[in-house]
Each structure stands twice: as structure tokens, then as C-alpha cells.
Amino acid sequence: MKSAKLLNSKVEIIQIDKPTLNTKGAIIKVFGCGLCGSDIVKIKHATKENEDKVVLGHEVVGQIVEIDSNTNFKVGDIVALGHHYPCFNCEFCRIGAYSMCETFKKSNISPCGFSEFIKVDENHLKYTVYKVPKNLEYQEIAYLEPLACVIRAIRRAGYKLDSDNSKSNSLVIGLGSIGLITAEALKAFGVKAFGYDINKNRTDFAKKYGVEYKKDEYDCIFMTSGSSKAINTALEHVRNGGKIIVFSSVENEAGYKNNDIYYRELSIIASYSPSVEDYKISYDFLCNKKANVKDTSTIYTLDNLPLAIEDSICGRVFKAYIKV
Numbered sequence: 019m020k021s022a023k024l025l026n027s028k029v030e031i032i033q034i035d036k037p038t039l040n041t042k043g044a045i046i047k048v049f050g051c052g053l054c055g056s057d058i059v060k061i062k063h064a065t066k067e068n069e070d071k072v073v074l075g076h077e078v079v080g081q082i083v084e085i086d087s088n089t090n091f092k093v094g095d096i097v098a099l100g101h102h103y104p105c106f107n108c109e110f111c112r113i114g115a116y117s118m119c120e121t122f123k124k125s126n127i128s129p130c131g132f133s134e135f136i137k138v139d140e141n142h143l144k145y146t147v148y149k150v151p152k153n154l155e156y157q158e159i160a161y162l163e164p165l166a167c168v169i170r171a172i173r174r175a176g177y178k179l180d181s182d183n184s185k186s187n188s189l190v191i192g193l194g195s196i197g198l199i200t201a202e203a204l205k206a207f208g209v210k211a212f213g214y215d216i217n218k219n220r221t222d223f224a225k226k227y228g229v230e231y232k233k234d235e236y237d238c239i240f241m242t243s244g245s246s247k248a249i250n251t252a253l254e255h256v257r258n259g260g261k262i263i264v265f266s267s268v269e270n271e272a273g274y275k276n277n278d279i280y281y282r283e284l285s286i287i288a289s290y291s292p293s294v295e296d297y298k299i300s301y302d303f304l305c306n307k308k309a310n311v312k313d314t315s316t317i318y319t320l321d322n323l324p325l326a327i328e329d330s331i332c333g334r335v336f337k338a339y340i341k342v
């Protein structure tokens with residue numbers, strides 16, 4: 019079968035053996051997989067020594083073709099899924115830092131999302147696999163994992179689904195696909211959401227989803243931009259006593275100054291990857307169209323994955339979805 023692999027710093031589509039169901043879990047025929055910003059970061063940062071371990075693609079939609087499981091899934095189910103699950107047992111899980119859990123970091127789909135078939139294990143089926151509803155296109159439900167990441171960031175900021183958040187305002191800095199769905203999810207939490215980007219194409223695109231910029235002081239700033247310059251923009255917009263949510267890596271190690279944080283009593287909170295609870299909320303938001311991700315994806319074939327990566331790096335597309 020075809021599968022993507024990083025070889026000599028380049029992504030190539032190679033022929034490998036189909037995965038087999040040698041432990042509990044399922045084999046999934048992949049219909050498509052979203053290209054994540056983190057895939058691009060992995061490609062950029064891979065070295066000759068570790069590129070063999072790089073797993074590309076985790077925002078998968080596909081159909082179960084073989085299964086050995088105690089869950090209710092069965093052959094023929096069309097599902098969307100993410101790649102990591104925690105152990106619920108370690109010191110990280112105990113304090114809710116699920117994405118720091120060793121099991122979380124080690125767990126993955128095999129061989130990678132950009133493959134004709136993948137193997138998922140029993141815990142994926144329990145925690146990160148969801149049935150695709152009839153009212154969504156595959157490229158929409160492929161947002162299950164990235165939207166779950168976003169929901170974790172919003173919950174880390176202290177917003178709760180069952181609270182009245184209507185007096186609170188938030189600014190999302192960076193209006194790429196993660197930034198836009200952050201604003202969409204904030205609205206679903208009842209928060210007044212605004213967006214900022216220096217790229218006019220992106221701000222124009224965000225306007226179609228009702229996400230605009232307003233000069234104001236904000237309770238929370240969500241940093242989805244990879245530019246360290248965005249830190250100053252965040253400091254200019256956060257209210258004294260407010261929160262800045264660090265939600266992307268930046269190229270250099272520029273950061274926040276001690277006295278900004280101290281005199282203004284700012285909270286700097288990081289958010290990385292979703293918990294099991296975040297998947298549940300993400301699934302609800304997508305199925306019930308509480309977060310609108312319609313018409314945000316550009317579709318590529320698996321053979322054109324290198325082009326999709328190139329186009330994404332150059333900002334020619336908003337979100338690439340690879341049809342397998």
C-alpha cells in the first residue's frame with residue numbers, strides 16, 4: 019500500500035506492507051487526513067538521525083475494515099480519529115496534564131495518517147475514535163482532533179461550557195486554520211471572539227466567519243501565530259490581570275518579560291494537545307455545527323502531499339486535506 023515517509027528531509031510516497039491486526043484494535047481504510055501545522059514543524063525540525071521516527075498525519079477519516087475490540091465499533095463504520103491517549107494513572111494524568119503523560123506521547127496510529135490503511139489500538143477505539151455523522155463532509159469531521167486541541171486551550175483559559183461567558187472577550191492572534199477554529203470554538207463557548215493577523219488574505223477570510231479585529235483590552239489572548247513578534251501584540255491587547263494562552267511554537271525563544279507579568283498580574287498559560295474530554299466536546303461542536311469549519315479545506319491527492327505541504331508553508335492554502 020501507499021504511505022508517506024520522510025526520506026532525506028523530503029516527504030515521499032512509498033510502497034509498504036499493509037498493517038496487520040496482531041493485537042486488539044482495528045484496521046482502518048483511510049479516506050483522508052488533514053495536514054496539521056505540527057506535521058510541517060516535524061518535517062522542518064527532523065534530522066537525518068530521527069527522521070525515521072517521524073509519523074506524519076493524525077487527523078484521519080476512514081472506514082473500519084477489520085476489528086478485534088470490546089468497544090461497540092464494527093466493520094463498515096466510518097470514523098474520524100486522533101492519535102494520542104493518556105494512561106489516566108501517572109503523576110501527569112493525576113494533575114490533568116494528560117498531554118505530558120508518557121503513554122500519551124508514545125501512543126500513535128500506525129504507520130501514519132497519510133497511508134492507505136492504518137492500525138489503531140483498543141485505547142484509540144475507546145478514547146479518540148468517533149463515528150462520522152451523515153451531515154458533515156469528511157474534510158469537516160477531519161477537524162475532530164485539531165478542534166479538540168483548541169477546546170483544550172479554551173478550557174485551560176478557564177472557560178467552562180456550563181458558565182455564562184457572554185461578558186468575556188478574547189482575541190485570537192494568528193488567523194490560520196487553528197486561529198479561525200479557536201475563534202469559532204470561543205463563540206460556541208459563548209465568548210465574544212475577535213481575531214488579529216497581519217495577513218490581509220487571512221483577515222478577509224476570517225470575516226466570512228464573523229471573526230473581525232477590534233482595538234480593545236481583552237480578558238484572554240490566544241497565541242496561535244508562530245511569530246515571536248506576536249508576543250508584543252498580545253501584551254498590547256491583554257487587559258491588566260488577563261491571560262495569555264501560548265498555543266504555538268515560535269522559531270526563536272523570545273518570551274514574556276518578568277515585569278510585564280508581575281506588575282500587570284498576567285497569567286501565561288500553555289496548551290498543547292487534547293484530553294479525552296476535549297474530543298467529546300469537539301465531536302459535539304462539529305456534529306451540531308456549533309463550530310463552523312465548512313469550506314476551509316483544499317483537497318489534494320496522496321501523491322500530491324508534497325505539493326500540499328509546499329502550498330501550506332507558502333500560505334497558498336488555508337487548510338490542506340489529503341484524500342487517500
Ligand SMILES: [Zn+2]
Pocket residue numbers: 054055056076077163164
Ligand atoms: Zn493536528
Ligand SMILES: [Zn+2]
Pocket residue numbers: 104105106107108109110111119120121122
Ligand atoms: Zn498518564
